[in-house]
Amino acid sequence: MSGRRGRVRLEDVAEVAGVSAKTVSNVIRNYRYVSDATRTKVEAAMAELGYRVNLSARALASNQTGFIALAIPGLDNPYYSRLAGYVIDAAREHDWIVLIEQTGSSEALEKAAVSGAGSQLVDGVILQPDAIGHADLTGRFAHHNLVLIGESGVTASADHVTADAAAAARELVEHLLAQGRSRIATVGIRPQDRPNASELRYRGLSQAVESAGLQVRAEYLIPVSRNRRPDGAEAVDQLLALDEPPDAIICFNDLVGSGVLARLRERGVRVPGDIAVAGFDDNEESRFTYPPLTSVAFDLEAIARRCVQRLLLRAGPDGADQPPVRTVVGHRLVVRGSTVASD
Amino acid sequence: MSGRRGRVRLEDVAEVAGVSAKTVSNVIRNYRYVSDATRTKVEAAMAELGYRVNLSARALASNQTGFIALAIPGLDNPYYSRLAGYVIDAAREHDWIVLIEQTGSSEALEKAAVSGAGSQLVDGVILQPDAIGHADLTGRFAHHNLVLIGESGVTASADHVTADAAAAARELVEHLLAQGRSRIATVGIRPQDRPNASELRYRGLSQAVESAGLQVRAEYLIPVSRNRRPDGAEAVDQLLALDEPPDAIICFNDLVGSGVLARLRERGVRVPGDIAVAGFDDNEESRFTYPPLTSVAFDLEAIARRCVQRLLLRAGPDGADQPPVRTVVGHRLVVRGSTVASD
């Protein structure tokens, strides 16, 4: 409550409407058994006084805040800002307000999101677990209403919403093989110690390459620190310095892909003539790069809707008893000029 | 409060520590007059019990929520997602949590941010006023602690933090004139009825063009609906259809610039040879387009810090009495290959 305004209390409305506070409360919360006459009276009184609930008081009394947290690496990646937008929209439909927590994929901040001070003021948490360990996901202070997003090796007994990253990686490799590429490089964050989204993507790629009877060459796996455009540009320099450069580069997201394309152009390498390039996430930008970037699109809206839906279910009466569910949303390969020459 | 956990109340801590609830409260809120011995005892008890404040209860009792709202058009524009990141960081330093409200530049949602149900649960509001009118900014329910960002014709008696968009536009035009360009087109959202950020930018551009003794040609002012990449692409088609196409295109943001560059390339137009292109916002993407996009960079971090600082001041004891302040943050022209041929 911000104070100053909002002086009008529920009790005041009750007085004007000539009913009890409880009845006003019933009207506000759309309780079923209120006569139409009473409801109309109360609504008139609310309008007249300009009444609005005090959410702090409601939260204290009802033990529900109406907030959910979305803990993601950062909004500076279009993938996450788009996801955030969808989550906000999906949450609004259930009168939930979204708190965005930027974790930077750091263990400390992911932990804080799940069990920090703020965690006790949200009715649920949606988390992308990049660095956090299993113990912290289920520890003493961990939020009981948790949905995990993205591929990860974390096997906490929590709901999980993700796309099939390994399958997506496989399709991408197969597409490149079909274009006659055989020396496939990858550029992306190297997993630290645990199997997170990046690691699983690596595995999917490796498997696909090997199933084709090709070798996964160590010098073609370029680790970067941040999965951003400048990292992609640097990786290109490393790859072009090799005795036998790759003929295809798979980037772990389109941001890296953007940097890779820019650098290849500067270096005078033709795409896809000399080297094909592809990414993940299907950022809008990728339709406007030169050449347009082939990418794997994930159904972010479905992820968002599903997360909110699970949270809602668990916040309900017997939600805690539900067994954890794993939801896999769709993805599709969007082929563009960076892997297939146009005309 | 999420319930289930957090069972530990302040009173429990007091009991374990052997002090009163008030003393515990004093410790938590860093009240000055607490003896070290007491503080240590209380902190030990808190750690032992795993105590954490109930923010809902605190909000209700103290009439301060610890939330501020950031109401911006949308996170899908890197300009705003970056700004949001900075605001979150700045707010965190003062233990404030940021609620992001996406307005889509719609009047209704901007209004809601300032005076809607949610507005009474935040200690302050940072708003980019694209469509809202003066009356709604000061109306009955409007939040009393409001900071406006971005250029706008709105003259509400609220704090205002902005860059000098007109000056920036002027510098950009002068740069283009210095490169020998004379037929300067602009692509961007046309202001509806009131002088918002876009309109002011238009004016700055027009003035600069006219001061140079050139004419502002109506057919060179291309209105678009969303200031996004696809809009830029479409605008190019319109401009190239003219009898005398422009020799420079100023885009109202870098997103549009990205679309313009992509389309010019497709159409076989050389940049900057045939047409120079420039934008606003200095997105990271603009360093990786082909050619890299000349752009005006605004000091977003300064905007964020300043907004939080003003909100903080007004949330303080006699903040309401302070006269509204207008802060102008820096900007700079970042010249790249889209306006000046390299080598």
Added chain:
DNA sequence: ATGAAAGCGCTAACAC
């Protein structure tokens, strides 16, 4: 279908 009373967990006066 509506009312009365209790209390959510904290902070804020005011005493001491």
Added chain:
DNA sequence: GTGTTAGCGCTTTCAT
């Protein structure tokens, strides 16, 4: 410096 006493505005049993 620390304790005591009231609420903050709402929801929630339990009656009726």
